[in-house]
Amino acid sequence: xxxxxxxxxxxxxDATGDxxxxxxxxxxxxxxxxxxxxxxxxxxxxxxxIAEAADxxxxxxLTVGPADAxxxxxxxxxxxxxxxVHVEDDALHGTDVMGTSLVLAKAIEHAGFDLVVTxxxxxxxxAGVVPALLAERLGIPQVTLLSEVAVSGGKVTGRRxxxxxxxxxxxxxxxxxxxxxxxxxxxxPSFKGIMAAKKKPVEALDLSDLGIxxxxxGLAGAWTAxxxxxxxxxxxxxxxxxxxxxGGKQLAAFLAEHKFI
Amino acid sequence: xxxxxxxxxxxxxxxxxxxDLLALTRDLAQREIAPGAAAEEEAGRFPRxxxxxxGEAGLLGLPYPEEYGxxxxxxxxxLQVLEELAAARLTVGLGVSxxxxxxxxxxxxxxxxxxxxxxxxMLGGTQLGAYCLSEPTSGSDAAALRTRAARDGDDWTxxxxxxxxxxGGAADFYTVLxxxxxxxxxxxxxxxxxxxxxxxxxxxxxxxxxLKGSPTxxxxxxxxxxxxxxxxxxxxxxxxxxxxxxxxxxxxxAACATGVAQAALDAALGYVLExxxxxxxxxxxxxxxxxxxxxxxxxxxxxALYLAAARLxxxxxxxxxxxxxxxxxxxxxxxxxxTDAVQLLGGYGYTADFPVERYMREAKVLQIVEGTNQIQRxxxxxxxxxxxxxx
Numbered sequence: 001x002x003x004x005x006x007x008x009x010x011x012x013x014d015a016t017g018d019x020x021x022x023x024x025x026x027x028x029x030x031x032x033x034x035x036x037x038x039x040x041x042x043x044x045x046x047x048x049x050i051a052e053a054a055d056x057x058x059x060x061x062l063t064v065g066p067a068d069a070x071x072x073x074x075x076x077x078x079x080x081x082x083x084x085v086h087v088e089d090d091a092l093h094g095t096d097v098m099g100t101s102l103v104l105a106k107a108i109e110h111a112g113f114d115l116v117v118t119x120x121x122x123x124x125x126x127a128g129v130v131p132a133l134l135a136e137r138l139g140i141p142q143v144t145l146l147s148e149v150a151v152s153g154g155k156v157t158g159r160r161x162x163x164x165x166x167x168x169x170x171x172x173x174x175x176x177x178x179x180x181x182x183x184x185x186x187x188x189p190s191f192k193g194i195m196a197a198k199k200k201p202v203e204a205l206d207l208s209d210l211g212i213x214x215x216x217x218g219l220a221g222a223w224t225a226x227x228x229x230x231x232x233x234x235x236x237x238x239x240x241x242x243x244x245x246x247g248g249k250q251l252a253a254f255l256a257e258h259k260f261i
Numbered sequence: 262x263x264x265x266x267x268x269x270x271x272x273x274x275x276x277x278x279x280x281d282l283l284a285l286t287r288d289l290a291q292r293e294i295a296p297g298a299a300a301e302e303e304a305g306r307f308p309r310x311x312x313x314x315x316g317e318a319g320l321l322g323l324p325y326p327e328e329y330g331x332x333x334x335x336x337x338x339x340l341q342v343l344e345e346l347a348a349a350r351l352t353v354g355l356g357v358s359x360x361x362x363x364x365x366x367x368x369x370x371x372x373x374x375x376x377x378x379x380x381x382x383m384l385g386g387t388q389l390g391a392y393c394l395s396e397p398t399s400g401s402d403a404a405a406l407r408t409r410a411a412r413d414g415d416d417w418t419x420x421x422x423x424x425x426x427x428x429g430g431a432a433d434f435y436t437v438l439x440x441x442x443x444x445x446x447x448x449x450x451x452x453x454x455x456x457x458x459x460x461x462x463x464x465x466x467x468x469x470x471x472l473k474g475s476p477t478x479x480x481x482x483x484x485x486x487x488x489x490x491x492x493x494x495x496x497x498x499x500x501x502x503x504x505x506x507x508x509x510x511x512x513x514x515a516a517c518a519t520g521v522a523q524a525a526l527d528a529a530l531g532y533v534l535e536x537x538x539x540x541x542x543x544x545x546x547x548x549x550x551x552x553x554x555x556x557x558x559x560x561x562x563x564x565a566l567y568l569a570a571a572r573l574x575x576x577x578x579x580x581x582x583x584x585x586x587x588x589x590x591x592x593x594x595x596x597x598x599x600t601d602a603v604q605l606l607g608g609y610g611y612t613a614d615f616p617v618e619r620y621m622r623e624a625k626v627l628q629i630v631e632g633t634n635q636i637q638r639x640x641x642x643x644x645x646x647x648x649x650x651x652x
Contacts, residue, residue: 078281188289191319191332194281 003057003151006113007047008104008134009040009076011069012124019124024219025226026094027124029066036072039119041186044076046179047117048187050151051080058082060111064092064103070202077197078189085111089206094219097125101133103217106210108138115156116176120145131178141171147182266534267527270564272341279338282323286342289315290349298350298474299616305466305473307431309389311353312360316386320346321360324509325368329380336509336571340516344564347520348527351623352474354520355630356389358513359427363390363436365506366451370494379453383434391432391456393423393480394503400425401636403438404446404500408482410439415489417441417452419460419482425630429478430463432456437482438499449499453491460485471622507632508584509574514631515567515584515591518624522560522595525602525620529553532606532615549605556598563591582644589637595624 013019017032036044044061051057061076063069064087073084087107095103108116116138121128135142146158146169156177157170171177189197207214215221241250255261269287274280294311301308315321323339325331332339339361347354364383367375382388399405408421419439426435435454442448454461464479494502530553533544543549570583599621603610610617628634643649 188314188318189285190317191282191285191323194285195278198278 003051003054004112004114005047005051005057005059005117006108006111006115007040007043007059007061007076007081007117008108008130009043009061009063009072009119010037010122010124011035011063011065011072012037012122015123021226021229024094025229026219029068034068034071036075037119037123039121039123039181040072041075041079041119042179042181042183043117043119044079044081045186046149046177046183048080049184050115050117050149054151060085060113062104062107062111063087064095064100064107073202074197075189077200077202078194079187080189080193081200083200084202085205086202087205087207087210089214089217091207091214091218094222095217096222096224097127097129097133098223099217099221101130101137103207103210103212104130104134105137106212107205108134110205110210114173115151116140116174117149118176118178120178120180131176135176138174138176140174140176142176142178143169143171144176144178146177146179149177149179149183267531270344270523274341275335275337279334282332282334282338283341283345285318286320286345289318289320290345294346294349294353298352299613299619302350302352302472302474302619303613307474307476308350308352309431311350312356312389313386315346315353315357316389319386321357321386321389322364322380322384324361325364325380325384329368329376330384331368331380335575336512337568337575340512340567340571343513343516344520344523347517348524349520350474351472351517351521354517355472355514356428356475358510358517359392360390361513362506362510363392363432363434365509366436366493366502367453369505370451370498370502371453375453375490375493379434388433389428389431391426391428391435391480392506393426393435393437395423395425397422397424397479401633403503404449406438406440406449408437408439410441410450410452410487412441412489413486416486417489417492419452419454419485419487421482423480423482425467425477426463426480427475427477429476429480430466431476435461435480436493438503439482441496441499446500447497449503450496451493451499451502452487453493454482454485454487458485458487470625471619472626508581510631511584511588511637512567512570512574512580514627515563515570515587518588518591518595518627519560519563519567521620521623521627522556522563522591522598525595525599525617525624526553526556526560528615528617528620529556529602529605529610532609552601552605556601559594559598563587563594566590582641585632585637585640585644588631589634589641592624592627592634595627596621599624 011034013032014035020028022028047059051059059081060083061081062085063072118131131144145160147161149158154173155170156175160167322331323334327333343354367379396406410417410419433456437452437454438449440448441450460483462481466476466478536543567587570580570587573580602617603621609615
């Protein structure tokens with residue numbers, strides 16, 4: 001039977017652009033170009049590699065976001081994913097991680113899955129908790145922050161690299177994995193892939209399709225709120241240590257003073 | 262919101278798929294090609310893996326039919342891809358142009374069997390091509406070539422030396438023009454020779470002024486046996502095949518030149534906005550502003566000219582004169598603009614720490630290859646005033 005993989009991705013403001021908050025302290029999406037989060041490209045890549053290694057697999061790429069978020073889906077489809085699901089609803093504006101994980105979970109159940117693959121975090125919110133929330137809502141095991149991942153014999157296995165040790169982890173399917181930016185560079189779409197992507201199906205859903213109450217999402221339904229945002233203050237000039245034989249000690253003293261060592 | 266400083270070139274493209282293709286090209290150019298360009302050019306390193314990468318992305322067969330693995334794109338689109346690649350690194354842009362030229366004979370004159378056998382690899386990116394027309398003693402006078410092809414049973418035996426061969430020694434296949442009959446243009450035939458054919462060898466690459474990452478070498482043919490099934494077109498049709506590719510090749514060089522010029526303008530523009538003298542950016546000074554304006558105007562005029570020629574080609578009309586004009590104008594423009602860019606950067610522009618001196622060295626070769634600019638003027642003049650009388 002076909003291995004059903006769902007990759008949850010996010011459409012984010014270009015991290016290399018000049019990013020701002022909107023007046024209601026949500027992400028300003030108008031002033032800067034959006035794209036498929038670079039951290040999610042790793043998830044798409046790993047899903048493609050898993051699918052290529054499997055006899056029979058189908059990749060659905062899923063996003064929750066405004067109309068432009070289709071661009072993120074197209075990118076993933078042009079890389080090689082088979083079909084897409086786009087959840088779009090005006091009531092979703094300002095949704096936090098709790099609401100996002102709720103909508104994603106319902107959409108993943110709707111799509112049908114054996115394996116959910118996500119990135120390690122988004123490049124805009126960078127909360128990094130959606131994978132765990134999602135697994136919890138779906139009631140499936142989670143193996144997160146993997147730098148290597150493979151599927152065989154009804155199990156997903158992988159390696160999680162920590163500061164002190166590398167762990168080999170596994171879970172039986174259905175399961176959720178998140179992959180890090182160390183899992184391997186994402187491929188470029190080919191021109192043929194881009195053309196083929198235009199013909200691949202994108203299913204559009206709104207909250208009512210998923211049976212979600214609008215009160216549970218959006219700014220009003222959020223468990224967290226941004227109270228205030230300010231631009232990062234300009235960097236101060238810093239301290240220059242001139243080495244006159246004691247430079248190393250001075251550097252160490254500086255680091256110790258600021259509790260880095 | 263109006264933005265100043267170097268910007269992506271705004272382009273009029275015929276289809277959404279062409280817009281996506283240009284976006285993919287820019288992505289590859291910025292992330293994979295431009296970053297290593299300066300160091301690799303200085304080291305004279307040929308980026309074979311870059312050709313593999315852009316081949317996988319589908320950029321090595323853009324103007325050829327999808328049926329054989331090509332991209333099915335008009336020249337109007339293909340050339341703008343070339344321009345972007347050349348702006349990132351001329352070695353790559355020019356290499357794609359030469360490869361595309363090397364595919365031309367099989368794609369347009371090959372039999373159905375030859376196209377089915379060879380084109381998928383050539384257009385699909387696994388095989389990199391070279392084009393062997395020039396010889397040490399025949400450049401502009403190409404019909405005087407002396408490399409011999411002699412019939413021997415079911416094979417041909419090729420003997421001779423080809424010169425100025427881009428990808429010489431690095432190519433997987435060589436499209437070779439050789440003399441199979443008598444003197445003159447009608448004694449020439451075309452052959453598709455595998456890069457690993459016994460008797461085929463490349464001399465050490467020429468030590469060039471610029472474009473050092475792209476190997477240019479003499480290629481020796483010493484009794485190279487080629488089966489008759491690798492002869493392209495009829496015996497004696499070779500020169501016509503070569504001429505058929507020439508006009509298209511010139512458009513490729515025009516696009517590459519426009520890319521180099523644009524890269525030089527972008528570098529100079531970025532510099533003059535940052536560089537301060539007399540308590541203001543030097544971009545404030547009108548003498549420099551006028552230089553920028555002239556550079557940008559010439560580049561845009563060149564782009565419009567090569568695209569006008571490309572659209573003639575795409576609509577099946579004669580485009581030979583327009584292609585010669587585009588090659589002439591765009592490469593002269595590149596020489597002028599890159600020279601001005603060095604001037605705008607002052608002493609820094611003359612150092613290898615900034616890219617503009619490299620662009621200037623690269624522009625020079627574009628006035629020479631694919632027909633010198635003197636030859637281009639002859640072509641244009643012949644379209645205006647007819648052939649010169651010999652009396």
